[in-house]
Amino acid sequence: MPLPIHHLPVLQNWDCHVCGTCCQEYVVTVTDEERKRIEAQGWDRDADLGGHVPFVRQGPPWAREWRLNHRPDGSCVFLGDKGRCRIHERFGYETKPLPCRLFPFVLIPTGDHWSVGLRYACPSAAANKGRPLPEHDQALAEFAARLAERVHLKPLPDGSLAPPPPLQPGQNVSWPDVHRCVQALLTLLRNRREPLERRLRKCLALADQMRKAKLKHVQDARLGDLLTVLQKSADTATPDNLMKVAAPGWIGRILFRQAVALFTRKDHGPKRGEARHGAIARLKAAWRFARGTGPIPRMHDGLPETTFEEVEKPRGPLPLEAEAILERYYTIKVGSVQFCGAACFGMPFWEGFELLALTYPLLLWVSRMYRDIPREEAIMKALTIVDDHFGFNRILATQRQRASFRTLARQGELPRLIAWYSR
Numbered sequence: 001m002p003l004p005i006h007h008l009p010v011l012q013n014w015d016c017h018v019c020g021t022c023c024q025e026y027v028v029t030v031t032d033e034e035r036k037r038i039e040a041q042g043w044d045r046d047a048d049l050g051g052h053v054p055f056v057r058q059g060p061p062w063a064r065e066w067r068l069n070h071r072p073d074g075s076c077v078f079l080g081d082k083g084r085c086r087i088h089e090r091f092g093y094e095t096k097p098l099p100c101r102l103f104p105f106v107l108i109p110t111g112d113h114w115s116v117g118l119r120y121a122c123p124s125a126a127a128n129k130g131r132p133l134p135e136h137d138q139a140l141a142e143f144a145a146r147l148a149e150r151v152h153l154k155p156l157p158d159g160s161l162a163p164p165p166p167l168q169p170g171q172n173v174s175w176p177d178v179h180r181c182v183q184a185l186l187t188l189l190r191n192r193r194e195p196l197e198r199r200l201r202k203c204l205a206l207a208d209q210m211r212k213a214k215l216k217h218v219q220d221a222r223l224g225d226l227l228t229v230l231q232k233s234a235d236t237a238t239p240d241n242l243m244k245v246a247a248p249g250w251i252g253r254i255l256f257r258q259a260v261a262l263f264t265r266k267d268h269g270p271k272r273g274e275a276r277h278g279a280i281a282r283l284k285a286a287w288r289f290a291r292g293t294g295p296i297p298r299m300h301d302g303l304p305e306t307t308f309e310e311v312e313k314p315r316g317p318l319p320l321e322a323e324a325i326l327e328r329y330y331t332i333k334v335g336s337v338q339f340c341g342a343a344c345f346g347m348p349f350w351e352g353f354e355l356l357a358l359t360y361p362l363l364l365w366v367s368r369m370y371r372d373i374p375r376e377e378a379i380m381k382a383l384t385i386v387d388d389h390f391g392f393n394r395i396l397a398t399q400r401q402r403a404s405f406r407t408l409a410r411q412g413e414l415p416r417l418i419a420w421y422s423r
C-alpha cells in the first residue's frame with residue numbers, strides 16, 4: 001500500500017511558468033531506462049540539438065552515470081528558443097526524465113507518509129504563483145512511486161520507507177518523536193503575535209536546550225511534555241527586543257561572510273559569477289569576503305553591484321508582505337522535514353535546523369543588495385539564490401563547512417546574526 005501524500009496547512013501555490021531557470025542551471029542525471037526511451041525518440045538525428053549529443057557520461061569510473069547534455073552556455077541541450085522543453089513539446093510531459101518533472105517539489109518519506117517540500121530556487125514557488133499544492137496530488141503520488149523505485153526504497157519493519165534522522169549524533173528516536181520536535185518548532189514559528197526574527201531566535205533557544213539536555217531515555221509522551229516546558233523557557237530566554245541582543249562577534253562575522261559567499265555562488269549556467277573568470281578570481285573573491293570591505297564580488301551574475309559597507313546599513317523591520325513570504329518558506333521547510341536527514345545530506349535534526357536558521361540572516365543580507373526594488377521583491381530574489389543551495393550544494397555537507405556552521409551555532413552567533421540583520 002503506497003504511503004499517502006501529506007501537505008501542511010499553509011497556503012503555498014505553484015505551477016510552472018516556463019521561465020526556463022531550472023533548464024539553464026541544473027545537472028540532470030537520468031536512469032538507463034530514461035536515456036533509452038528518449039534516445040528512441042530520434043534526437044541524435046535532430047538539427048534542433050545543434051550537433052550536440054543528447055546525453056553525456058559523468059562521474060568517476062566506479063560510479064559513472066548519464067546526464068542530459070548542456071550547450072556551451074550551460075543550458076540543457078533540449079531547451080528550446082521559447083524557454084520550453086523540446087521533449088515535452090514533441091512527445092509529451094510524461095516522457096521527460098523524472099527529475100525534470102519533479103522539480104521544484106521535494107518528496108520526503110517521513111514515517112507513515114510522504115511530506116512535500118519545495119525548492120524556492122524556482123521563481124514561481126518563491127512568488128507563490130499557481131494552483132494550491134494539494135491540486136498536484138495526483139502527479140505527486142505518481143512521482144513518489146517512481147522515486148521510491150528509482151532510489152530503491154523498500155518498506156522497513158515499521159512501514160516507513162526511510163529511517164528517521166537522529167536528533168543529534170547518537171540520539172536516535174522514532175518518526176513520531178521527530179514529528180513531535182517538528183510540531184514544537186512549528187508552534188513557535190507560527191506565533192504571529194511577534195516578529196518572525198524573534199520566533200526564529202526562540203526556535204534556536206529550543207534547539208540549544210534540546211542539544212544540551214541528556215535525552216537518551218526521554219521518548220513518546222514524555223518528550224512531548226519536555227518540549228512544551230522547553231518552548232516556554234525558550235520564550236523567557238529570548239530577548240523580546242532585538243536591540244537587546246549582542247552584536248555578532250568577529251568570528252561570527254567572518255564565518256557569516258564566508259557563508260554568504262557560499263550561498264550566493266553560481267558556478268554553472270548563464271548566471272555564473274566569478275567562477276567564469278577561473279580559480280584565481282574565485283580565490284581573490286574569497287579573500288575579499290574575508291576582509292569584508294569595498295565592492296562585493298559578484299558570485300552570481302544576477303546580483304547587483306554594491307559594497308559591503310552599503311549592505312551593513314540597517315534597513316528597519318521587514319514589511320508584513322516580506323515576513324509572510326519568509327514565514328511560508330520556513331513553515332514549508334520545517335513542516336516537510338526538508339532541513340535534515342535524507343533531504344539534507346543526512347544531517348541530524350538540530351544541526352539541520354541551525355543551518356536552516358542561518359539562511360534567515362543570509363536572506364536579509366542578500367536582499368539588502370537590491371536597494372532599488374520593494375523589499376518583498378528583494379526577499380523573493382534572495383530566496384531564489386539562497387535556497388538554490390540549501391539541501392543541494394554538496395559543499396555545505398563537507399566536514400570543514402559543517403564545522404564552520406557548528407562554530408556559529410555553539411558560539412551563540414546565530415541569534416545575534418538574525419537580530420543584527422533585522423535592524
Ligand code: SF4
Nearest residue numbers: 016017019020022122
Ligand atoms: S524554474 Fe520553475 S517556473 Fe521556471 S521553468 Fe523551472 S519549474 Fe518552471
